[in-house]
Amino acid sequence: AQMLREVASKTNDIAGDGTTTATVLAQAIVREGHKAVAAGMNPMDLKRGIDKAVAAVVEELKKNTKKITTPAETAQVGTISANGESEIGQMISEAMQKVGSEGVITVEEAKHFQTELDVVEGMQFDRGYISPYFVTNTEKMTADLENPYILIHEKKLSSLQPMLPLLEAVVQSGRPLLIIAEDVDGEALATLVVNKLRGGLKIAAVKAPGFGDRRKAMLEDIAILTGGQVISEDLGIKLETVTLPMLGTAKKVRIDKENTTIVDGAGKSDDIKGRCKQIRAQIEETTSDYDREKLQERLAKL
Known part of the structure; x- marks a missing residue:
């Protein structure tokens, strides 16, 4: 149970979604892995086989991916992530349109009953x-x-x-x-x-x-x-x-x-672009999820 929690948590940290899929896949791999080891398979050979299978599946998934290009598609994905709340999905789409791919979108608890979208310039x-x-x-x-x-x-x-x-x-x-x-x-x-x-x-x-x-x-x-x-x-x-x-x-x-x-x-525009490039390099290099989040916030502010 602890391992499945870690799988779901890590998936959420990296992708922001897909925890259910990750949990189902992990459970299936553990179940079939136990069967294989019980039947006499070498655990290291099993691990190498899983790694090869993962690489092959990821490559195939990349071929089948569809890049989101329209606000309607963004709203559709947002609605699914919001457990079917179309109003929230639409608001996520509007926010993405306004701040771009490197902008920061934060969710805060309102002091009233309305859901609002507030765009901060600068x-x-x-x-x-x-x-x-x-x-x-x-x-x-x-x-x-x-x-x-x-x-x-x-x-x-x-x-x-x-x-x-x-x-x-x-x-x-x-x-x-x-x-x-x-x-x-x-x-x-x-x-x-x-x-x-x-x-x-x-x-x-x-x-x-x-x-x-x-x-x-x-x-x-x-x-x-x-x-x-x-x-x-x-x-x-x-x-x-x-x-x-x-x-x-x-x-x-x-x-x-x-x-x-x-x-x-x-x-100067060139200085700002240079700073952004430097921060992007740090995002690629860091192994800390917290540091990555803070670096992405700094990048968006610039």
């Missing part, structure tokens, strides 16, 4: 504003920044003293500033909030997404998407030396309590 990560005082739209409780500079800082910001020259340059430019850092607290946060409330600085701050090495990689993704640099002492860049051209930019940034969305970053 790069979104699950970190909201550090303080509600950064909100610009009190009705929707969002911080909306038009054509902002984006400071991408790897460490925590507890004091603004090292970046005062940069803040002065941002104020003179008349453009908003988004700070993405490990955290912003203490004197730094208090000073930013006071300046925002006084109207001297259009600013918002969010915590960097992810943890550890994944955080570093995601900050680099954001930097490439927005045409900026990750400010990190490991790379020999100190906050005191940062100038406006080292900051990222985007057409728009929207921040709510839980998420930050960067729309139309100013990164």
Whole structure:
């Protein structure tokens, strides 16, 4: 029973479907295998025979596969996977059309009884504003920044003293500033909030997404998407030396309590394509299902 559970679980992780078929096949292989071994067959010869049979069957299945090309076919597959719920199948088809083959589709429990499809443009990560005082739209409780500079800082910001020259340059430019850092607290946060409330600085701050090495990689993704640099002492860049051209930019940034969305970053197309190619290579190489899922999410965001 434990082995059949593992078969079904692994099939679901790799293919996302087909658990019933995998369970039936596994049960048949075990039953017939036991018979063969009981009749005197060498188990290693049996294993080699199974491997050859698998290769032959897979090759034949590939010849008979039909590539899905229309929304109706996608809806049909989605309906079957949703246990016959045609409404869900249709919604899956619409989502696939809108985000493409490398987009990310997530399913979340609604706070009401309607099933909705929400398409998010740009790069979104699950970190909201550090303080509600950064909100610009009190009705929707969002911080909306038009054509902002984006400071991408790897460490925590507890004091603004090292970046005062940069803040002065941002104020003179008349453009908003988004700070993405490990955290912003203490004197730094208090000073930013006071300046925002006084109207001297259009600013918002969010915590960097992810943890550890994944955080570093995601900050680099954001930097490439927005045409900026990750400010990190490991790379020999100190906050005191940062100038406006080292900051990222985007057409728009929207921040709510839980998420930050960067729309139309100013990164170079070739740099973004190169980063995508690098992530695809990592997806091919990794043996961890969790790492593969996180890499695919990063790829979709880019």
